Amino acid sequence: MMCFKVALLFFACVSIGSAVKLEEKFRWKEVSYAWPSDAAKEEAITGKRYVPENNLLLGLDVHKDRLFITVPRWKSGVASSLNYVKVSSVEASPVLVPYPSWEANTIEADVSQGQDRLGGRADAPEAKVVDGQLRDNSSIISTFRIQVDECDRLWVMDTGLADILGSPKQIAPPALVIFDLNTDTLIRRYTFTSSDLGHNSFLANVIVDVPKHECGNAYAYVPDLGGYGVVVYSFKDNKSWRVKHNFFHFDPLNGDFNVGGVNFQWTDGVFGMALGKPSSEGSRTVYFHALASTKEFSVPNFVLQNETRATSSDAYYDYSLVGDRGSNGQATAEALHEKTNVLFYTQVNKDGVGCWKADKPFNPDTQGLVDSDSAALVFPNDLKIDGDDNLWILSDRLPVFMYKKLNPDEFNYRILKGKVNDLILGTPCE
Template identity: 25%
Template sequence: MKVIYKWSYLEYEYNTETERRAAIDSEEFIPGKGTPIDVNVFYGHHPSEKKMFVTIPRFQKGVPFSVGTVTNRTRNGNPIIAPFPSWDWYRNVEACGPRRIVSVYRIAIDRCGRLWVLDNGVVLDKKVCQPQILAFDVRTGRLAYRHELSKDITTDVTLMVTIMADVRDSCDDVFIYSADCQGNTIYVTDVNNDVSWAAKDKTMYPWPPYGTYNILGTTFDIMDGVLGMALDPYQPGTDRKLYYHAMSSPTENWVYTSHLRNRTMFQGGELSTPEIFHTFEGKRSTQSAAEVIDSKGTMYFGLNGKQELACYDTKSENYGARSSMRIIEHNDETLQFISGVKVVKNSKGIEELWAVTTPFQKVYTDTVDTKEINFRILGAKIDDLAYGTGCRHGSSPLPHHQTRPYGHGY
């Protein structure tokens, strides 16, 4: 994959130098703090409409806002990030008013031009507000939908980290699936009826042996449950699978969305329907965070203990087998930890893969060196990546002496 943007540390857009200095003095903004976790791209119908979104969750002190767009301006070589939709959404968030964004790990853009934001309401380790789901018009930044999850279904440890937007036959028929990596739960939101419920299963829990991470020789412990989620391509009138996995685990799981969307299945209790959740027999060799599936059913994800980007043919049941899972790329520098991946159709209708990578082992151990390049947004055409991997159903891997043509198209 090609590096499109890179930072030694994140820079944020302020109206004046005086405002920026005041933010630094008050520690609203601490240079060297802040970690990008997710990326998404909106192309629109005209080049002027293109937006590159990034998320910066507030698990570190000194992060002034949590959702932004990458501008074409730089400071000390670092692309400047502007707040989305505006600064107003990040003022006085502790009041928990309706126009707030506290902290966001991941986002989703649907085919109807809406940016779905999963705000977990947590700053550092403190729960400030109830988690909420927001939808904005991507072009205008206007709020299109807001839903605050009830205290009746969330817990004190709830940490919402990943969001999937399941748009059915029309833009009004939408269900949202939200992963809670600390409560080990997937929350389902029926947008049309403005109601949510919790789905819980043992497959959403972390595996203790996979709670210790080793990235380029640095070890640290994280016991994160369900985090990675991906929807297979939607075909009108048919069922759909939601794939998911706990980050601190080697397994991949799936459930039909028709089951998740059926609220009555969970009225007997969160763990009352174990038969609807399925786990592949094969396993990954290491932990993985985000995942995504393209229009042909190929899944892409990082193998974060090996600094690799991998793919899997979801039409195969042989998860983990060499015949259906392949390594696309290995890079100790640019693929240290893949935290966000998205498949996006560009203005020509060509699918692209976008990813955010970080030295998460240094973030976690507070050893980030701001004199080095630390954070990257990478992109590539899907066809260039998937060519010859064997991850596309019906295709065969290239012989070992051949390589894939990387045109990137940028």
């Protein structure tokens, strides 16, 4: 009888644990900002520098009490591309504060009309670009993904491209912009070279690999979803190189998506990337996948970090197929929680978030769905894991934004969070 009661208690605990869901932290119908004044807001609306429905949340990361959020310039009228809100905010829909400043995020010209400069005239005091050069290296034109590293630095992948879905304008070259979060000052802006870019290149994500206690020896891996490559950047040498491989391409059998009532086809290549646990020698596995694919691949980080080897055909067999997420398993972002060795990834066709324990085979039987919600998780776009073992998710209904129109009376953008150990309880990742 006692064993029967213990068994009941065990199954009850598993049932409760597996029912744990992500909790909603913030939500927005439309994006609003912490304007310097009401007059500044009205002036921006009048000048169409702020068109509320064109501002879509996309990427996130956390540092102490600041939750950084990106708003790419998909369309004209995006007020600020890099922003933050306070994690401790009790407001359900807090206003976004531009980072590092309003000035760094302000594009005065209407780029949809094809003007070459920011701020109208090239000699205007507020102009950010003159003769193709940024006047202020801390300027952020348009960013999709960001990452906070263990050295209190914010790495921003600035595409430099505005009005992407309208009349695209390359206002500045793609660049990595790195900030010191303890002082909120610019550390460096690194502009990618022409040899880093391929045909149809689109650099939108960044993964930062920092050896323990070696902040000066960091590497950044920047997937090129449109050009099917990866650009590696060495912080120490302030140098970058482009890496090619067949595994960076999309899967032609898995480019069909159905999200939020929208059917569409994408050909996006390598996009999601995550770092595995450090080995005893200090090396790490770099996991990666194409967005239009259900397969996961990997390569040792020391391969990418060695320019000679990484760019040689001899490196072809250094790459491995990890496994397949199964039908409708396409994913955008991914991140690995080192303490549990669990890889989390979005499941855009399933309105959910999946997981896999990295010491198991990678197949549908060994993967779990930690949460799925047809309202709160319509197109989970980005995810991060903070130092307190919280998983953060941003969902934004991107396909509806791109191909139809978002309803301003509904909550379109959400940020959710949950404790890693609670979320994996009762799943194959436990």
